Amino acid sequence: MKVSRRDLLIGTAGVTAGVFFTPVPWKLLGDVSIWTQNWPWIPQPPHGPVETKQTACTLCAASCGLRVRMAEGWPVGISGVSTNPVTKGALCPLGFAAHQLNWHPRRLREVRHHGYTASWTEAQSAFEKACAEGPVAIVDGRPGRAASSVLKAFAARHKTSYRVALSSESRALTPYAIWGGVPVASLGYDLESTRTIVSFGAPLLDGWGTPGRFTRLWSERAAGSSDPQLRLIQIEPTLSRTAARAWRWYAPREGSEGTLASAVALVLLQEHLVSTQVPIPQVTLTDAAAQTGLSVESIRELAHMMVERRPVLAIAPDINPSVAALNVLLGAVGKPGGVVLRNRASASPVPFEADGGAYRAVLIDSTVPWEFVPQTNAEVFRFATWDGGGSKADWLLPSPGFLEELTDVPTAPTSAADTYNVAANLVAQSAGTISPAQFLTKIDSTLPDTEKAIHSRCEEIFKTKLGAVYADQPTPVKEFESAQKMEDQLRKGAVWVGEAPRAGSFHCTLKQWPATTPTALASDWAETWAAPVFPPLAAKLYQESTLREAPARRQA
Amino acid sequence: MIARYGMVIDLDRCTGCGACMIACAAENNVPPEPPRATPRTGITPMLVRALSNGRDGADRREAFIPITCMQCENETPCVAVCPQQAVEVDKSTGIVMQIPQRCLGCRYCMTACPYHARYFNWWDPQWPPGMEKSLNPGVSVRMRGVVEKCNLCHTRFHGAEEKAAVAGRKEIDPADYIPACVEACPTGAILFGNLADPNDPVTLAAHSPDSFRLLERIGTEPKIHYKTTQDWIRALADKNANHPTEAQHV
Numbered sequence: 001m002k003v004s005r006r007d008l009l010i011g012t013a014g015v016t017a018g019v020f021f022t023p024v025p026w027k028l029l030g031d032v033s034i035w036t037q038n039w040p041w042i043p044q045p046p047h048g049p050v051e052t053k054q055t056a057c058t059l060c061a062a063s064c065g066l067r068v069r070m071a072e073g074w075p076v077g078i079s080g081v082s083t084n085p086v087t088k089g090a091l092c093p094l095g096f097a098a099h100q101l102n103w104h105p106r107r108l109r110e111v112r113h114h115g116y117t118a119s120w121t122e123a124q125s126a127f128e129k130a131c132a133e134g135p136v137a138i139v140d141g142r143p144g145r146a147a148s149s150v151l152k153a154f155a156a157r158h159k160t161s162y163r164v165a166l167s168s169e170s171r172a173l174t175p176y177a178i179w180g181g182v183p184v185a186s187l188g189y190d191l192e193s194t195r196t197i198v199s200f201g202a203p204l205l206d207g208w209g210t211p212g213r214f215t216r217l218w219s220e221r222a223a224g225s226s227d228p229q230l231r232l233i234q235i236e237p238t239l240s241r242t243a244a245r246a247w248r249w250y251a252p253r254e255g256s257e258g259t260l261a262s263a264v265a266l267v268l269l270q271e272h273l274v275s276t277q278v279p280i281p282q283v284t285l286t287d288a289a290a291q292t293g294l295s296v297e298s299i300r301e302l303a304h305m306m307v308e309r310r311p312v313l314a315i316a317p318d319i320n321p322s323v324a325a326l327n328v329l330l331g332a333v334g335k336p337g338g339v340v341l342r343n344r345a346s347a348s349p350v351p352f353e354a355d356g357g358a359y360r361a362v363l364i365d366s367t368v369p370w371e372f373v374p375q376t377n378a379e380v381f382r383f384a385t386w387d388g389g390g391s392k393a394d395w396l397l398p399s400p401g402f403l404e405e406l407t408d409v410p411t412a413p414t415s416a417a418d419t420y421n422v423a424a425n426l427v428a429q430s431a432g433t434i435s436p437a438q439f440l441t442k443i444d445s446t447l448p449d450t451e452k453a454i455h456s457r458c459e460e461i462f463k464t465k466l467g468a469v470y471a472d473q474p475t476p477v478k479e480f481e482s483a484q485k486m487e488d489q490l491r492k493g494a495v496w497v498g499e500a501p502r503a504g505s506f507h508c509t510l511k512q513w514p515a516t517t518p519t520a521l522a523s524d525w526a527e528t529w530a531a532p533v534f535p536p537l538a539a540k541l542y543q544e545s546t547l548r549e550a551p552a553r554r555q556a
Numbered sequence: 557m558i559a560r561y562g563m564v565i566d567l568d569r570c571t572g573c574g575a576c577m578i579a580c581a582a583e584n585n586v587p588p589e590p591p592r593a594t595p596r597t598g599i600t601p602m603l604v605r606a607l608s609n610g611r612d613g614a615d616r617r618e619a620f621i622p623i624t625c626m627q628c629e630n631e632t633p634c635v636a637v638c639p640q641q642a643v644e645v646d647k648s649t650g651i652v653m654q655i656p657q658r659c660l661g662c663r664y665c666m667t668a669c670p671y672h673a674r675y676f677n678w679w680d681p682q683w684p685p686g687m688e689k690s691l692n693p694g695v696s697v698r699m700r701g702v703v704e705k706c707n708l709c710h711t712r713f714h715g716a717e718e719k720a721a722v723a724g725r726k727e728i729d730p731a732d733y734i735p736a737c738v739e740a741c742p743t744g745a746i747l748f749g750n751l752a753d754p755n756d757p758v759t760l761a762a763h764s765p766d767s768f769r770l771l772e773r774i775g776t777e778p779k780i781h782y783k784t785t786q787d788w789i790r791a792l793a794d795k796n797a798n799h800p801t802e803a804q805h806v
Contacts (some may be wrong), residue, residue: 030657033657033658037696037698037699039699042680042681042697042699043682043683043688044688044691045585045688045691045692045693045694045696045697046689046693047693048693050694069692071693072689074689074690075690076689076690076691076692076693077582077583077692078582079579089739090575090742091575093574093575093578093579094578096579096582096740097581099582099690100582100683100687100690102686103683103684103686103687103689103690104684205571205573211742212742215573215742215743216743216744218743219743219744223566223568223569223745224784224785224786225785226785239616241571241572242571244572244617244619249614250614251614535578536588536683536684536687537582537586538578539588539593539598540574540578540581540598540600541574541577543591543593543594543598544589544593544598544600544603545574545577545600545603546595547604548574
């Protein structure tokens, strides 16, 4: 058959038109679209089966329960554990992106000496030399961990001092510890039983204590009600996130919170609004009004409001003896709804500042926040996972990252009940990193092992037969067949919660009303504050929204 | 059963902590934005904005409003304008789906959205070296030049469907499908559920006298409801939806 030019054209046109009635062009278009989504420089998520593991967060001392989704052995998502009786599924905003922190551009991966790369051998030699010359201090940011027992054991055997850098929440509890003769590490707040909380600037709804504990309580008993079951009165110079959501907000002048607490105490005593007898505060209402910028009527109104719905609890963000004395006056010490003594005995740690800091060297644990800068001429060995900016550290020593180290998490500083978590090492420890406990064990191989210390703590809890272990369902400790089975549960992310503190377990005696010391001003704070290393996604909070001010890095 | 997924956000319980924003970004593989990104050029499928009553001193009050795709049910504006059919309303769930593979980046949908809840990928997605290992395997990374928005964590919905299929069920277990922002909220301010189910807590909350929807007068029937007992917040919420980048006062 002869194919004419006309046939060829008709055939070509027919095929062209016909193709559009087949899936070919549409499939081609789809494939091209998908191809354009997969340029080589576009990162691809990991593939493979996803498994979920539970553990505890170690970013701060709050010990939040974490549910970690893992793919190809890497954490790819974090959420809270709704069955955790303390956090009830809540996490802080940073916790949701914490799995990205191990790849943070400021992650420390090599030893640095005065800014230059050095080796672990050099760091070890320098520390051994310092120990030989002495005296040396080891500073722990979260006492009570199994790793802390290694630091303590080293300190005891090598004539060095074991010191702690207390968190602001622990410092706020210090006056009760001194007046009551009890360890500060055993004190907490019974928020669940109180009906009025007077916060003297504590950011209760913005990162204070354990995320989820107070926020859930506030949400269930206070939010949106004009006459809430739980009254939150915020005393703070600026309209903070907590002040914005409080039932009442008072704005005294910055630094005058202590004076206001003393003035309120004076009103309570003068008008016989409380039955407790304490020494009279050395302040007059007129002077207090002048200092705080509030009227005398406002101070009186605040005092009446405090006792209207009891129990009432006053909370300070940091050490403030006047606020602590106010709690003594209000009868909020050692009672339900007040400052309580937890059942498990804790050691009384000595703060670093206690002995003037005359050391040859100071070794700082990676749990100590960056704003802790020892005011000393000592040689500073600073363990850290991320470079927190300018510091006075002579040696920067990289320590294991998030979820890279097996550790335990003791009770959070503000908790009313004892808790114990084990944070498993879900990912392998990064090359070139060593924890402080591992570093000291290299110097002295006879030091106790962290894993064994965790095991013996679990045995200790098992022997008491008190409390319950909360996994998906709570199991009383007495129902476990062995300590090992209980430990296995804890290693899988369960949390042990002890029994509620006994009422009247401790009391404080005031010999005189504490002198009012002005609280730290924001301007003072800004000089020493170092921005923590945030997950990159935290930029959503301050750059791509106006929720928070951008963190400023401290100048080196 | 045909579902209509939606939310009721209790503004009286929102503390503006931002956990929903971070959890959303981590779940949906949103990259960290370059330093030059702004609230409009960054990608925040869930964005919390601050509202103020505009008074001074102790009378001043602030509140926070999380804004996300409103999942419009009626005459969905972004669907109507998209020349690529890159936006579709899933008939079985009511979820307004953005399909980035089809998007050509014309941004008509961004102009059409009355709630300013859509975001354009101005930059190639980039993470610090190694951080791509932390990405969620269930969500593909979007490239530069396409629009994105909240799709109520549709990957989680697929996961719940798969789980139901394995168990031989036709309906998903509501406990298996919870968007990341709902799960993350520490005060439980965000209630999520099926608005087509009259007994679902979210439906009951949506019909409470304190609930309202943004720009209700334009008739798009959003499936995101808000709730507050305070009139000034209610009044400002609408104003904020229209002018998201301006400071909002009564």
